Amino acid sequence: MTTVFRLLAVLPLWLLHVMGVxxxxxxxxASPTYRRRFVANAAQAGYTLRQVGGAVGAAGQLIAEVPRLWFGRPPPVxxxxxxxxxxALARGRGIVFLTPHLGCFEATAQGYAARYGRITVLYRPARKAWLRPLVDQARRRPNLETAPTTLAGVKQMLKALQAGQAVGLLPDQVPPQGLGVWAPFFGKPAYTMTLSARLARQTGAAVLLAWGERLRWGRGYRIHLRPWPGAVPEAPDAAAVGVNAQMEALVRECPAQYLWGYARYKAPRGAA
Structure with a gap:
């Protein structure tokens, strides 16, 4: 598999994106289940399939561009x-980046690492044992560290923030049972992680909203940054509501690049 990824990594980004569409x-x-979830999630946010049709191809581009991002030369940013x-860096308290499943979130972390320095990104280890070595090896980019969704990973991110570094999370990712609360996302209850707000409160780090726009014809990516409005709420429920509201606002900036097929509303094992 690594050999296949390395071969695909030499292809032009525009060709990978065409293949991805x-x-x-x-x-x-081909998948009725995926199609129903895609349409239902978009409808929950008020969009028809016609309105977000570009997101169908964007989901494929998200997969097709992975070999280039993991094994190829860095794309333009x-x-x-x-x-x-x-x-935020001038304050010396670290940065918590919140990025939804919008555009190319791999490019946001890589772009920061290349320009500003070390960043630690929270990720869920691959479920398939044969995929883990590939993923672990591929994401080892200069200044880019990864932290698993475990207690050890949380400690790793706290340590990075305390050193004035940056961390990145996908707060619209469904966390394991016990690590989230139910909060509305486009008006429907979604199990939402509380880690991002907790990291910011415990360390005093700045919270920035970010997403990586996928530019047309393989011209690379544009990283958009937004400030977190006001203070992060202390109560976990209120913080989760705030996080989801900010993720909704980012998604509405470019709904044609959101991953509508993601199972955002699933319940983790053991959750009521």
Missing amino acids: ALGWVALL QWSGEHLIDE
Whole structure:
């Protein structure tokens, strides 16, 4: 598998994206379950399939671009709102980046690591044993550290923030049972992690909202940054509501690049 990924990594980004669009539509047409979830999630946010049809291909592009991002030369990256990072780093308290399943979230972490320095990203280890060595090896980029969704991973992220470094999370990812609360996401209860707000409160780190726009014709990515409005609520329930509201706002900036097929509303094992 590593050999296949390395071969695909030499292809131009525009070609990988073209292949990804085809892959996205094949997946939608071939899987009734995926198609129903895609349509239902988009409808929950007020969109029809026609309105977010671009997201079908974008989901395939998310997969097709992985070999380039993991094994190829870094793609071009543009920035929008980078002064927010400069201001946060000047405070020396670290940065918590919150990024939804929007655009290319791999590019946001890699772009930060290449320009600013070390960042630790929370990730869920691959469930398939044969995939774990590939994923672990591929994500070892300069200045890019990964932390598993375990207690050890949380401690690793706290340590990074205390050193004035940055961490990144996907707060619209369903956390394990006991690590989240139920909060509305586009008006429907979704099990939402409380870790991001807890990290910010415990360390005094700045909270920035970020997403990586996938530019057309393989021109790379544009990282958009937004400030967190006001203070992060102390109560876990209120913080989760705030996080979901901010993720909704980012998604509405470009719904054609959101991963509508993600099982956002599933309940973790053991959750009521």
